[in-house]
Amino acid sequence: MRTSPVVAALLSAATVAAHGHVQHIVINGLFYQGYDPTTFPYQQNPPTVVGWTTSQTDNGFVEPNSFGAADIICHKSATPAGGHAQVKAGDSISITWNTWPESHKGPMIDYLAACNGPCESVDKETLEFFKIDEVGLIDDSAQNGFWGSDELIQNNNTWLVQIPSNIKAGNYVLRHETIALHSAGQTNGAQAYPQCFNLEITGDGTEVPAGTLGTKLYTPEDPGILVNIYTTGLSYTIPGPTLIAGASSSVAQSSSAITATGTATAGSGSAADPTTAPAASTTAAQTSAATTAAASSQQTSTAVASTPTTLATSTRSLYGQCGGSNFAGPTACAEGSCKSWNPYYYQCVASA
Numbered sequence: 001m002r003t004s005p006v007v008a009a010l011l012s013a014a015t016v017a018a019h020g021h022v023q024h025i026v027i028n029g030l031f032y033q034g035y036d037p038t039t040f041p042y043q044q045n046p047p048t049v050v051g052w053t054t055s056q057t058d059n060g061f062v063e064p065n066s067f068g069a070a071d072i073i074c075h076k077s078a079t080p081a082g083g084h085a086q087v088k089a090g091d092s093i094s095i096t097w098n099t100w101p102e103s104h105k106g107p108m109i110d111y112l113a114a115c116n117g118p119c120e121s122v123d124k125e126t127l128e129f130f131k132i133d134e135v136g137l138i139d140d141s142a143q144n145g146f147w148g149s150d151e152l153i154q155n156n157n158t159w160l161v162q163i164p165s166n167i168k169a170g171n172y173v174l175r176h177e178t179i180a181l182h183s184a185g186q187t188n189g190a191q192a193y194p195q196c197f198n199l200e201i202t203g204d205g206t207e208v209p210a211g212t213l214g215t216k217l218y219t220p221e222d223p224g225i226l227v228n229i230y231t232t233g234l235s236y237t238i239p240g241p242t243l244i245a246g247a248s249s250s251v252a253q254s255s256s257a258i259t260a261t262g263t264a265t266a267g268s269g270s271a272a273d274p275t276t277a278p279a280a281s282t283t284a285a286q287t288s289a290a291t292t293a294a295a296s297s298q299q300t301s302t303a304v305a306s307t308p309t310t311l312a313t314s315t316r317s318l319y320g321q322c323g324g325s326n327f328a329g330p331t332a333c334a335e336g337s338c339k340s341w342n343p344y345y346y347q348c349v350a351s352a
Contacts, residue, residue, distance in 0.1 A: 019059035019101070020157070022051060022176065022195045025085065026094040030262035032085045034197070036098075039316065048082040050264045052173075052196040061180065061191035064220035073124045073214030074175065074196035080120050081198045083264025089203035090165035094256035095176050095195075097157040100149060104180035104191070105229060107136040107238050108148035108250075110161045111175040111217075112199075114208050118267055119171045119198040128211030129175055132247045133161045136224070137236035145229060145236075148250075149178050155253045163199075166207040166246045172199045175214070179239070185228035188220060200265070209244040217241070316348045 022034040035051035038059065055077035062071050071077070087093060110133035115122040135148035152159050161176070174197045183189035217240050218225055224239035243249060314330035316322045322331050322338040331338060333348035 019061065019104075019193070020097040020099045021056070021059055021193075022197075023096050023098040025050065025096070025197060026256045026258055027085055027087045027262070028091060029257055029259035030085070031258045031260065032262045032264060034195070035081065048264050048266065050081050050083055050085045050197050050199075052081045052198075053079045061193050063192075064188050064190050064218070064225055067192070067218045067220060067225075068215050070125055070215065072192060072194065072217065073127065074173070075194050078124065078196060080122055080124070080173075081196070081264070082120060083266045084119055084171065084198035084200050085262060085264065086200045086202060087163055089163050089167045089169070089201055089205045092160050092162045092251060092256070093174070095159045095161065097152065097159075100153055100157050100178070102150070102153060103182050104149060104178075105144060105147040106149050106179040106181040106184075106190075107134060107224070107236075108152055108159055109134045109177045109179070109238065109240060111177075111211075111240075112163070112167065112172045113175065113211055113214075115171040115173060115198075117171065119173055120266060122173070124173075124214065126213075127173055128213055129173075129217065129241075130209040130211040130244045131241050132164055132244060133250055134238045134240070134243060135250045136238040137229075137234060140234055145234065149180070151253055152178070155255075158253075158255075160251055160253050160256065162248060162251045163201060164205075164207075164244065164246045165203070166205045167201055167203070168205050168208045169202050170200075170208070172201055173197070174199050179225070181227060181229045184226060185230070187226065190220075190225045190227075192218075198264075207244075207246070212241050322348050 021037055023036070024034050025032050033047060033049045033051070035049050035053055037054050037056045040046035040053070041055070041057055052074045054075040056075055060076065062075065066072060109131065111129035111131050113127035113129040115127070135151060137145050137147055138151065139146040159176070161174075175194055176197070177192060177194045180191040180193070183191070220226065222239045223237045227234075227236065229236075315332045315334040316330050316338075322329070322333055323340070336348050336350045339349045
């Protein structure tokens with residue numbers, strides 16, 4: 001059974017506030033905070049994190065008409081993260097989104113690009129990305145298909161990607177992305193959600209594969225971009241360049257235990273010593289570990305999935321997330337009130 005495009009559009013409108021961003025990543029048990037576009041822009045001194053800064057305060061997307069412009073590289077008005085995390089070639093990175101709507105079906109894609117120096121000061125328009133992971137339409141027999149994005153949701157909004165073991169040591173940008181296709185049957189209807197992170201890759205690999213400029217990855221007419229996913233018997237082509245040699249199309253999606261909180265390291269030095277924290281599981285998504293930032297400092301609280309806790313004094317700024325399924329952050333709003341848009345996303349909004 002296929003949902004009609006009209007019904008899909010209505011579902012999309014109902015979940016518009018549920019668009020997401022990557023909340024954190026986990027590398028070998030170390031928890032690294034991502035960039036929160038719904039709160040950090042309003043803080044006087046936001047924390048230094050491994051995720052790139054963006055202006056997508058509404059958790060918005062990049063439309064196909066902008067695929068040839070800089071916004072498609074690492075999202076809207078993106079600038080390099082102030083720090084990086086260390087990972088060994090061959091190891092996996094667990095990437096957790098704050099939320100993702102079920103209606104926004106599409107592929108999950110991961111790229112790397114060598115910075116040829118500190119990623120903290122790289123010119124994003126010079127980055128050449130090579131693909132290391134991709135999952136598109138997995139099962140067409142399910143209603144509207146079972147996609148990579150459905151696997152993300154099934155794994156508690158978490159995606160596991162492996163850094164190929166043959167990658168040469170150095171500084172790289174990880175470009176993690178989902179492309180929502182619920183409206184892709186019409187021109188300029190697809191929605192890209194690129195998310196970027198700075199990495200220092202270690203190991204004895206020797207390969208730096210050739211890449212593609214971010215502004216050349218896709219065109220609005222690509223068959224994986226302009227596509228009606230409500231067609232019976234759909235054969236889907238994942239957009240972008242082919243996977244590099246030595247990369248797996250996808251690793252088995254699973255949990256990644258959090259054993260400590262890592263610190264984003266600035267410059268080209270090695271990652272700083274982590275601070276220990278109780279073990280938790282990223283498949284508990286937002287109930288595993290929630291980081292809340294005050295105006296001038298970062299406070300981190302980690303909770304067991306069955307008993308989420310937050311600091312009593314923690315509050316969310318206006319338009320920040322304050323609740324929803326699997327959400328373990330602060331539920332009080334510094335101003336306004338917490339409004340339920342759907343079971344997945346509550347938001348601090350101005351009082352009427």
